[in-house]
Amino acid sequence: MKFLSNAVLTVRQWWDSDYVPPGAPPLPDEDRFDFPRLVPYLFLHAGCLLLLWVGWSWFAVAVAAALYVVRMFGITAFYHRYFSHRAFRTSRFMQFCFALLGNTSMQRGPLWWAATHRHHHAHSDEEHDKHSPVQSGFVWSHIGWLTSRRNFPTDYGKVKDFAAYPELVFLNRHDFLVPVLFGVLLWAIGAALATWAPELGTNGPQLFVWGFFVSTVVLLHGTLFINSLAHMLGRRRFQTTDDSRNSLPLALITLGEGWHNNHHRYAHSARQGFYWWEIDISWYVLRLMAAVGLIWDLKGVPPSVYREAEALKQGKPVAASAE
């Protein structure tokens, strides 16, 4: 019976993630794997099996790859560097566009994402970190934590700055709306192309499966690797209070987020590759956006942090720190 009421509440919250019925049981006081919360992720992965039915075309594969890159940028540059860390400024209209793009990734709403991530920086690799491989192992830090009912509500107290915008709160509450519309749009475009450009060899179901399911699943795991692997694999330049690492392969698949030890040392910066040889594609694109006036006040890395990196390289003692 408890499972049934939990399942009904979960389905209701797919439409309004802030909905809590009167008399609802309190959230569990510890993290637990919750099957009804796993269903959206099972749905995403199972959808990839439809490849067997829809087949492939160069066009559909290219669309899936392009949507991976564009939406990874939406997550790293906007959900992470903008909404979580305020590493640059922009207009209210652009801010809403950033939230829409990030929301197509099925990584919940911008305010939930930012609040959860701010909590990670405050408690990184400590007992209360929601996704620490040091505390809870790889599987929990990668995907298990997402299923825990305790981690479901948005802690609006941690994102008061952006919760002041009703349009962002709306997207955050109805975080399933944008992904559904995105999927419908892909199907419609595929169906139109089957009629108007049959030489592309695609159709509605095929473009939907590649652009929505395949692209979104790969994007999800690419992002989640920063919670799991970026605290396990790679080198530590800075003696931060957590176990964050710098990793070129992770930086390449996440457009720059793999310089995670840099990021935990100085999270306010819009660049995470602190040197020219640390490839950070999100930073390059943000510089371009700033050059054409779409965003401004990009925050950089202060000289004191570079001096600290130099001192550590020379083996001089530096107190552990994270910002």
Ligand SMILES: [Zn+2]
């Ligand atoms: Zn981290």
Ligand SMILES: [Zn+2]
């Ligand atoms: Zn961060």
